[in-house]
Amino acid sequence: MSGSLNPSSLARLLGEWNLGAAPAYRELADVVRLLVLDGRVPLDVALPSERALAATLGISRTTVTAAYSLLREQGFLSSGQGSRGRTCIPQSGPPGGHRGGGAHLSGAPGLAVPDGILDLAYASLPASGEVVHRAFASALTELPALLPGFGYDALGVIPLREAIARHYSAAGVPTTARQILVTSGAQHALNIVLRTLAGRSDKVLVEHPSYPNALDAIRAAGCRLVPVAMPAAVHPHPRSGASGGRPGWDLEAIETALRQQRPAMAYVVPDFHNPTGRLMPDSQRRRLVRAAAAAGTVLVVDETLRELNLDGVDSTPLAAFSPAVVSIGSLSKSHWAGLRTGWIRAEEPLIQRFAAARTTMDLGGPVVEQLAAAHLVNALAEPLPARLASLRDNRDALLELIAGRLPGWQSERPDGGLSVWCRLPAPISTALAVVAPDFGIRLAAGPRFGTGGAFEHYLRVPFTLPPEQLETAVAALRSAQDKLEASPQLRRSLGAPPAAAIA
Numbered sequence: 438m439s440g441s442l443n444p445s446s447l448a449r450l451l452g453e454w455n456l457g458a459a460p461a462y463r464e465l466a467d468v469v470r471l472l473v474l475d476g477r478v479p480l481d482v483a484l485p486s487e488r489a490l491a492a493t494l495g496i497s498r499t500t501v502t503a504a505y506s507l508l509r510e511q512g513f514l515s516s517g518q519g520s521r522g523r524t525c526i527p528q529s530g531p532p533g534g535h536r537g538g539g540a541h542l543s544g545a546p547g548l549a550v551p552d553g554i555l556d557l558a559y560a561s562l563p564a565s566g567e568v569v570h571r572a573f574a575s576a577l578t579e580l581p582a583l584l585p586g587f588g589y590d591a592l593g594v595i596p597l598r599e600a601i602a603r604h605y606s607a608a609g610v611p612t613t614a615r616q617i618l619v620t621s622g623a624q625h626a627l628n629i630v631l632r633t634l635a636g637r638s639d640k641v642l643v644e645h646p647s648y649p650n651a652l653d654a655i656r657a658a659g660c661r662l663v664p665v666a667m668p669a670a671v672h673p674h675p676r677s678g679a680s681g682g683r684p685g686w687d688l689e690a691i692e693t694a695l696r697q698q699r700p701a702m703a704y705v706v707p708d709f710h711n712p713t714g715r716l717m718p719d720s721q722r723r724r725l726v727r728a729a730a731a732a733g734t735v736l737v738v739d740e741t742l743r744e745l746n747l748d749g750v751d752s753t754p755l756a757a758f759s760p761a762v763v764s765i766g767s768l769s770k771s772h773w774a775g776l777r778t779g780w781i782r783a784e785e786p787l788i789q790r791f792a793a794a795r796t797t798m799d800l801g802g803p804v805v806e807q808l809a810a811a812h813l814v815n816a817l818a819e820p821l822p823a824r825l826a827s828l829r830d831n832r833d834a835l836l837e838l839i840a841g842r843l844p845g846w847q848s849e850r851p852d853g854g855l856s857v858w859c860r861l862p863a864p865i866s867t868a869l870a871v872v873a874p875d876f877g878i879r880l881a882a883g884p885r886f887g888t889g890g891a892f893e894h895y896l897r898v899p900f901t902l903p904p905e906q907l908e909t910a911v912a913a914l915r916s917a918q919d920k921l922e923a924s925p926q927l928r929r930s931l932g933a934p935p936a937a938a939i940a
């Protein structure tokens with residue numbers, strides 16, 4: 438991407454950047470760096486001139502000059518010709534070292550997290566190692582039989598497609614291997630679906646908040662987002678701060694948006710929605726499928742988190758309600774994101790269209806990985822009991838820590854998935870993410886989960902770390918919040934009436 442950012446757009450993205458917690462030039466540089474890292478300011482765009490930005494922000498040009506120099510020093514701004522540097526990411530940095538593990542949020546592929554930083558920007562788990570290793574050992578013994586072939590297969594290897602089809606059939610959605618396309622993960626699957634079904638300027642309905650990388654993919658496809666707010670959590674528990682009610686989805690709002698906007702596509706995460714962890718009840722699933730069909734909207738269901746069913750509540754896969762539903766799945770959460778294996782389930786003619794669209798991006802997946810994945814899908818449940826037990830402990834520990842140590846935070850108890858969506862006492866999410874590394878943690882700011890700068894009042898906190906590390910992380914969150922509260926600007930914002938509910 439290339440282009441330039443005008444001063445008022447950057448000012449809008451910066452929000453309440455000047456908290457008075459550090460010299461102004463440093464705060465400005467910190468927030469710009471965060472915006473680049475989490476993808477809200479794209480790479481290779483020219484930042485506004487120093488003079489224009491200073492005038493828009495009402496600060497001295499010297500402050501902007503110093504902020505830009507710091508960004509250049511840190512490798513986030515190219516020197517370029519003339520004075521307008523372009524955004525970039527450092528070319529070299531410390532290797533590896535994610536203590537939280539997982540997939541990058543966006544914007545800075547391969548950027549390493551320094552040692553000692555607890556990574557709360559990811560909601561992902563390490564591999565279920567032994568199970569994965571065994572699957573690869575079996576795959577290697579099966580490989581010779583496939584070596585005489587060309588190795589290209591846009592649909593995926595048969596044993597894996599059969600295993601995935603059996604998995605759907607067992608869950609109550611009769612499926613054949615011809616209805617399955619294997620992909621390099623759910624994100625790849627969504628991009629294939631977008632490329633096939635959504636043209637530039639088409640509308641795509643999304644939950645608000647939603648999974649940041651999906652929002653980015655939809656934006657990158659040139660589509661217009663139609664965000665529908667998830668209802669706010671209700672009935673805060675008087676002691677724990679965790680909400681007691683089950684707010685679910687606002688089906689009336691979704692039905693209205695579908696009827697009035699007639700989007701080409703709707704992207705939903707009904708199984709342990711990212712970031713809220715909610716499970717959509719069957720009654721709402723039925724209504725959703727009916728409303729999408731009436732509007733002529735293709736319903737695309739991301740089931741990446743479906744196996745992380747922490748409370749064991751039954752739900753029917755959305756595809757059981759209509760053959761027109763397109764389902765996306767992945768091994769990233771049940772086994773390991775490093776497998777880069779996912780799939781699309783749809784009607785056969787659509788699968789053929791997806792396979793044709795795929796060849797503009799790649800010509801098929803790696804064969805050994807797919808053979809291993811077939812073993813993993815055949816025994817999908819094997820690593821889950823241990824995984825779910827530790828996630829339940831982590832979830833309880835995190836909810837208790839938030840209730841006990843973070844006054845003013847409201848957390849919603851997730852039905853499943855990997856994270857808690859917290860309402861903060863003030864719109865400080867980006868500010869927290871900016872100061873977080875000083876306290877040994879890395880955060881994904883709330884606005885990454887929405888559009889138009891929403892969710893400054895929210896933070897997603899994953900419970901993928903064990904309780905001892907969660908305790909350290911929550912202590913760090915408290916220190917970061919205390920630092921912000923000590924700044925006069927922020928105290929004013931804490932005293933302001935709460936912003937209207939947005940989720």
Ligand SMILES: Cc1ncc(COP(=O)(O)O)c(C=O)c1O
Pocket residue numbers: 540560621622623624625648706711739741742766767768769774778779
């Ligand atoms: C809802 C959702 N979809 C997709 C993904 C990405 O999945 P994959 O690693 O299979 O691309 C994630 C990862 O966190 C997710 O939460």
